[in-house]
Amino acid sequence: MPKLEVYVISKRTLERIVAFAKGVISSDSNWDTKVVPLKHYLSDGFSLNLKKGDAIATWGVLRGTGMLLQEAKKRGIDYYYMDHSYFKSNNKNEVWYRIVKNNHSCNTLKLVDKNRWLNYFQSKNNIMPWKKQVDCGPNILVCPPTHAVSWFQNLNYNWCDYVISKLKEFLPASKHNFIKIRLKPNEPIVDNVGNLIKLESNDNDTPLEEDLNNCRCVIAYNSNVALQATLLGIPVITGDISPCKPISFKLDDFNKSEKSLSDLFNKEPKNRLNLLYWLANNQWKLTEIENGIAWKMLKENENLISQ
Numbered sequence: 001m002p003k004l005e006v007y008v009i010s011k012r013t014l015e016r017i018v019a020f021a022k023g024v025i026s027s028d029s030n031w032d033t034k035v036v037p038l039k040h041y042l043s044d045g046f047s048l049n050l051k052k053g054d055a056i057a058t059w060g061v062l063r064g065t066g067m068l069l070q071e072a073k074k075r076g077i078d079y080y081y082m083d084h085s086y087f088k089s090n091n092k093n094e095v096w097y098r099i100v101k102n103n104h105s106c107n108t109l110k111l112v113d114k115n116r117w118l119n120y121f122q123s124k125n126n127i128m129p130w131k132k133q134v135d136c137g138p139n140i141l142v143c144p145p146t147h148a149v150s151w152f153q154n155l156n157y158n159w160c161d162y163v164i165s166k167l168k169e170f171l172p173a174s175k176h177n178f179i180k181i182r183l184k185p186n187e188p189i190v191d192n193v194g195n196l197i198k199l200e201s202n203d204n205d206t207p208l209e210e211d212l213n214n215c216r217c218v219i220a221y222n223s224n225v226a227l228q229a230t231l232l233g234i235p236v237i238t239g240d241i242s243p244c245k246p247i248s249f250k251l252d253d254f255n256k257s258e259k260s261l262s263d264l265f266n267k268e269p270k271n272r273l274n275l276l277y278w279l280a281n282n283q284w285k286l287t288e289i290e291n292g293i294a295w296k297m298l299k300e301n302e303n304l305i306s307q
Contacts, residue, residue: 004033005047007058009065016082016097019290020057027292028299038064046071055079057099061152066194070152078102080298085283086227086243087121098283099294101302104152104222106282109246109275110304117280127276130233130268137214138178140167140254143223145239148188148196153241159221163251170254182211182225217265219251220244227279230272235265246307247275271307 006021008014017035024033041047042064050056056072057080058065072079081104085096100106144160145153160181167179183202191197204211208225212218218229221239229236230244238248247269253261269275281301284294 001032003054004031005036005056007038009038013059022290023292023295052076062196066152086279096283104241105243107245108306112281114277117277128233133262133265136216139180139215141215141218142181143220143225145221146187148190
């Protein structure tokens with residue numbers, strides 16, 4: 001019988017982590033599931049009881065969980081990563097969470113029906129027609145990874161500097177002023193083992209809605225801004241762990257002529273709607289996590305074929 005160790009970080013995340021363990025226990029007798037305080041890992045190291053075929057689950061990448069996940073990957077142990085949702089992440093009346101197996105977010109695409117999207121997430125104005133470049137603003141909005149994500153992903157280069165240098169290489173100097181960097185408002189700064197040092201306040205000079213209205217493309221390593229742009233019909237270029245990776249354009253596309261680039265960006269990615277349906281099938285309410293629906297759907301989704 002495979003083992004599943006569900007690691008609890010703090011009182012703040014206790015309810016959602018324990019709900020995950022309860023959901024597995026109540027719905028799947030094939031797993032030997034237990035809840036483990038993260039302090040056990042921090043004091044004694046990775047569980048010696050786990051081997052390939054077993055799994056762990058936890059929340060986020062801060063306060064030691066990042067090291068835990070890195071150790072699981074190194075040892076070939078599956079992990080279930082929990083974090084804020086793709087859609088309705090700021091909804092205070094109905095809280096949703098994403099759960100991903102062996103990744104930071106769903107960065108592949110599998111075809112599912114649209115029922116869950118229609119039932120829970122589609123509203124009158126939350127998905128707009130694809131925008132033609134003539135209707136877009138001139139800016140290129142760049143959203144770098146946070147310091148914590150850069151640490152967890154072992155980025156050994158400055159992603160933002162690289163993107164800016166490539167854009168300046170491709171674009172004429174007269175368009176360099178259209179490159180705009182947007183940082184996360186409260187950026188987690190971590191030490192070399194992933195402990196949170198501080199939240200660094202970054203004051204963006206314009207609201208996000210205005211930045212999106214004034215841009216022709218969003219370039220984001222993993223920021224949810226890429227998904228917001230996708231909903232608005234704006235082209236995105238993303239890093240490998242972004243949920244929008246399946247419909248991402250390429251940074252090298254900016255090396256095309258202006259006409260060729262506009263023609264390319266004018267075409268809606270064929271799987272834009274399918275991506276929304278897929279992501280809707282990979283986030284759950286707390287009640288769905290606790291009663292085992294999330295676990296059941298995770299298993300069903302795992303057996304689908306990637307596009």
